[in-house]
Amino acid sequence: MSSALPDPYQVLGVSRAASAAEIKAAYRMLVKRHHPDAGGDNDTILALNAAWEVLGDRERRRAHDRQQRGDSASGQVRRGTTRASTASCRSSEVQLIDWLQRVYAPIDRLLARITAAIPSRLQELAADPYDDRLMEAFCAFLAEAQRQMELVERLFRSRPCPAAANGFGLSLYHCLGQVQDGLAELERYSLGYVDDYLHDGRQMLREAEARRQRLAAECRRLEG
Numbered sequence: 001m002s003s004a005l006p007d008p009y010q011v012l013g014v015s016r017a018a019s020a021a022e023i024k025a026a027y028r029m030l031v032k033r034h035h036p037d038a039g040g041d042n043d044t045i046l047a048l049n050a051a052w053e054v055l056g057d058r059e060r061r062r063a064h065d066r067q068q069r070g071d072s073a074s075g076q077v078r079r080g081t082t083r084a085s086t087a088s089c090r091s092s093e094v095q096l097i098d099w100l101q102r103v104y105a106p107i108d109r110l111l112a113r114i115t116a117a118i119p120s121r122l123q124e125l126a127a128d129p130y131d132d133r134l135m136e137a138f139c140a141f142l143a144e145a146q147r148q149m150e151l152v153e154r155l156f157r158s159r160p161c162p163a164a165a166n167g168f169g170l171s172l173y174h175c176l177g178q179v180q181d182g183l184a185e186l187e188r189y190s191l192g193y194v195d196d197y198l199h200d201g202r203q204m205l206r207e208a209e210a211r212r213q214r215l216a217a218e219c220r221r222l223e224g
Contacts, residue, residue, distance in 0.1 A: 008051035008064065016065070020058070027052045050170050054160060063160050096162045100219055102161050104172065108216060110152050111179060112143045115209040122202065129193060139190050145183055152176060164223065172215055178208035 009016055012026045030048050035041030054060050125138045158174060161169030186202030188194065 005045075007068070008054045010213055011047055011051035011053065012187075014055075020056075023052075023055045027056065046170065046174055050173055053157070053173070057157065060157065067163070069161060092162065092164055093212065096164050097223060099162050099165065100223060102221060103155055103161075104168075107152050107155050107172070107176075108219075109140075109214065110148050110155075111175065111208070111212050114148060114179060114183075115205055115212065117141065118202070118205050122198075135190060139187075142183060142187050149176070149180055149183065166220060168215065168222070171211065171218075175208050175211045175215065178204050178211065182208060211224055 009018070012023060012030065014023050014026050018026075027048060029047065032038065034044040034048065036042060036045070044209050062107035121138060121141050125134050136151055153176070156173070161172075182201045182204030185197045185204060189201060
């Protein structure tokens with residue numbers, strides 16, 4: 001499991017008192033500077049996007065700030081007594097398990113439903129991609145998958161990821177992006193029958209499923 005991510009304020013290089021406009025400007029500047037087309041790397045962009053997901057949303061920023069204040073207060077108590085330290089650790093574990101059960105678990109079920117159906121749907125379409133009936137059924141599947149991904153997005157945004165699982169949350173965020181990009185490529189294929197879109201979409205979704213399985217294994221370790 002990767003180490004905990006820096007505070008989103010640190011990632012974007014802004015103060016905790018920064019306005020929404022200042023945060024947005026900092027995010028845009030950093031994305032432009034670190035974009036792969038400008039010589040940057042995907043990991044940096046992913047970290048910037050994760051920070052923006054928190055600070056770019058008013059409610060998530062408030063929740064993050066409340067959590068940080070709570071963590072700070074817990075830290076002072078931990079330094080005071082061993083009993084408080086034990087209680088704080090238990091509270092952190094409870095928050096983590098709650099997030100895994102209420103946010104990650106339903107997301108994983110939805111993702112599994114989508115990725116598991118892809119091979120059979122593609123096999124059905126491969127019988128004759130130019131058959132209108134088969135293509136309509138495939139497009140209906142893509143539309144339903146995209147609706148499910150909208151629900152996944154809402155679930156992911158519903159609660160901030162606990163600090164103890166920041167690396168896990170970032171990997172999950174990356175997985176969601178892979179699924180969304182894969183579905184978008186398959187949709188492009190359905191519009192123009194360009195084989196590159198089909199190949200790229202299938203590959204993205206395979207990689208997303210492999211990442212989903214790794215996350216499921218890590219989740220079992222965290223819950224254990």
